[in-house]
Ligand SMILES: CC(C)(COP(=O)(O)OP(=O)(O)OC[C@H]1O[C@@H](n2cnc3c(N)ncnc32)[C@H](O)[C@@H]1OP(=O)(O)O)[C@@H](O)C(=O)NCCC(=O)NCCSC(=O)C[C@H](O)C(=O)O
């Protein structure tokens with residue numbers, strides 16, 4: 193949400209999202225930058241979002257606001273700082289050093305937005321550049337603009353880029369979040385794009401409006417059927433003959449399927465833990 197939007201900052205206290213990203217970049221007009229920075233820092237420092245992860249998106253490294261944003265953001269103590277338009281591994285190392293110099297504790301993470309052709313092509317190096325870097329976030333609006341492409345259902349113009357970044361994130365063991373869906377009144381289009389991202393393997397989707405939170409949770413959380421299937425797979429494996437392969441409901445189950453079942457059950461457990469009242 194825009195750092196300058198007091199109503200949205202307040203409303204976010206009641207949203208069932210996993211993370212809150214307070215934006216100082218493109219959602220804030222140049223003459224509101226300083227006010228947004230002050231408001232974001234004050235809000236974060238007062239810890240109003242309970243167990244949700246709190247992230248401040250600063251302005252890009254090539255802007256006059258970057259250093260003051262980063263200093264104020266680090267001092268406010270969010271879980272992570274998101275930096276837009278990260279273009280190279282060297283830039284990631286510079287940002288990590290800037291965070292260090294601003295006094296960031298070791299567990300304050302860095303989220304890098306991937307939203308230029310150069311960043312997509314260098315995504316693995318970016319993902320591996322610093323232990324502070326925890327997540328990649330696709331900036332599909334900027335990427336579409338830079339490619340001189342169009343926003344179309346199914347996102348064919350950016351699918352290669354999305355998949356390259358997913359490969360990089362998985363190879364580097366980092367979280368990766370899909371970009372935003374701009375039409376906040378198009379519930380069907382949103383759901384379809386969220387499902388597409390889920391099927392590709394994204395860990396989640398960045399959102400711009402409260403109406404997108406519920407549908408995103410439904411798409412990315414394991415369904416009851418998936419949870420029951422995962423339990424069945426695990427049970428078949430544990431009661432099997434230890435030969436390395438069993439069948440469950442006619443399907444071949446090997447070690448790798450058991451890993452997937454465990455991941456689904458861990459995710460379901462984490463979601464039910466998060467659903468027990470958030471403050
Ligand atoms: C897109 C919006 C400008 C729409 O705003 P609006 O028309 O005011 O929405 P509603 O009237 O439907 O709002 C209903 C209520 O919900 C609150 N609200 C709206 N948005 C948010 C939000 N993001 N977080 C929390 N609460 C929100 C309103 O205050 C209303 O509350 P109430 O008064 O109680 O009724 C607007 O949604 C918006 O500004 N969204 C966020 C924009 C933003 O943050 N952009 C930056 C991220 S996008 C990005 O990163 C792109 C990337 O860089 C790329 O390249 O792709």
Ligand SMILES: [Mg+2]
Pocket residue numbers: 218276307331332333334
């Ligand atoms: Mg962008």
